[in-house]
Amino acid sequence: MFSQTVEYALRAMVVLANAPDSPQTAQSISDIAKLPPDYLFKVMQPLVKAGLVVAQRGKRGGFMLGRNSGEVTIFDVVNAVDPIHRIHTCPLKLRTHGIRLCPLHRKLDSALAMVEDALKSSTLAEVIESGDPVRSLCESVVKLHAKVH
Amino acid sequence: MFSQTVEYALRAMVVLANAPDSPQTAQSISDIAKLPPDYLFKVMQPLVKAGLVVAQRGKRGGFMLGRNSGEVTIFDVVNAVDPIHRIHTCPLKLRTHGIRLCPLHRKLDSALAMVEDALKSSTLAEVIESGDPVRSLCESVVKLHAKVH
Numbered sequence: 128m129f130s131q132t133v134e135y136a137l138r139a140m141v142v143l144a145n146a147p148d149s150p151q152t153a154q155s156i157s158d159i160a161k162l163p164p165d166y167l168f169k170v171m172q173p174l175v176k177a178g179l180v181v182a183q184r185g186k187r188g189g190f191m192l193g194r195n196s197g198e199v200t201i202f203d204v205v206n207a208v209d210p211i212h213r214i215h216t217c218p219l220k221l222r223t224h225g226i227r228l229c230p231l232h233r234k235l236d237s238a239l240a241m242v243e244d245a246l247k248s249s250t251l252a253e254v255i256e257s258g259d260p261v262r263s264l265c266e267s268v269v270k271l272h273a274k275v276h
Numbered sequence: 277m278f279s280q281t282v283e284y285a286l287r288a289m290v291v292l293a294n295a296p297d298s299p300q301t302a303q304s305i306s307d308i309a310k311l312p313p314d315y316l317f318k319v320m321q322p323l324v325k326a327g328l329v330v331a332q333r334g335k336r337g338g339f340m341l342g343r344n345s346g347e348v349t350i351f352d353v354v355n356a357v358d359p360i361h362r363i364h365t366c367p368l369k370l371r372t373h374g375i376r377l378c379p380l381h382r383k384l385d386s387a388l389a390m391v392e393d394a395l396k397s398s399t400l401a402e403v404i405e406s407g408d409p410v411r412s413l414c415e416s417v418v419k420l421h422a423k424v425h
Binding site: 201229230254259 | 290350368372376377380384387388390403
């Protein structure tokens with residue numbers, strides 16, 4: 128239901144959110160997010176276009192978040208790369224339905240609305256600063272308790 | 277987010293649910309559901325395979341629901357043609373994540389779970405017998421109130 132493009136875009140955005148002060152190269156994003164290099168520009172282009180990412184040129188250039196990570200929701204990212212198409216009018220174009228959806232399409236649209244709301248309720252900052260020991264994109268630190276004899 | 281195949285499959289199922297006692301021909305489903313004929317068999321095949329539809333051969337043959345419309349949820353139909361892929365394990369295959377999802381993937385999976393629950397909560401019978409004046413797949417009856425002089 129979430130496309131591969133959405134998955135990759137969110138991973139790339141988490142990489143950038145984790146490095147707010149240092150531009151990340153395409154290579155770096157690709158490595159950390161396990162994102163195929165060929166796919167990277169396809170993913171970054173709509174994020175830049177939406178203003179969620181800025182591309183800095185030059186020797187120390189790279190990609191950075193265009194806004195504070197606390198101001199970018201998961202929905203913003205999804206919407207930039209593969210928008211959720213709500214059902215606003217009858218998909219069959221029935222003349223008498225118009226914007227009055229039938230029970231089938233109302234049900235589908237309400238499911239889409241729930242997804243939108245859920246994705247709008249989390250920012251990138253919340254995702255990376257959750258305090259959860261399982262951190263996004265990173266191997267967890269496995270604590271080894273050495274036995275003391 | 278819902279594919280065209282899902283949309284077409286649901287429309288076809290509503291056609292069959294509206295005619296529980298008479299097999300519907302491919303032509304009839306295609307006409308009522310405004311479904312491209314070339315697409316019809318692609319849509320019907322997985323529905324038959326899932327047991328949601330039965331295909332009857334012969335002169336009076338056609339497609340019928342495989343179960344009572346009150347026993348088929350919208351989720352059953354979606355799942356037969358274009359399943360919702362829940363996130364059960366770390367998509368990055370991080371060794372230390374495994375089935376313990378990070379906050380990002382937990383958020384995405386919980387949105388998918390909500391969609392599943394929403395679609396499981398409605399049957400085809402509910403969709404076609406809702407009492408709503410805007411009926412699925414049909415033009416609404418426009419009541420004309422003639423002025424009585």
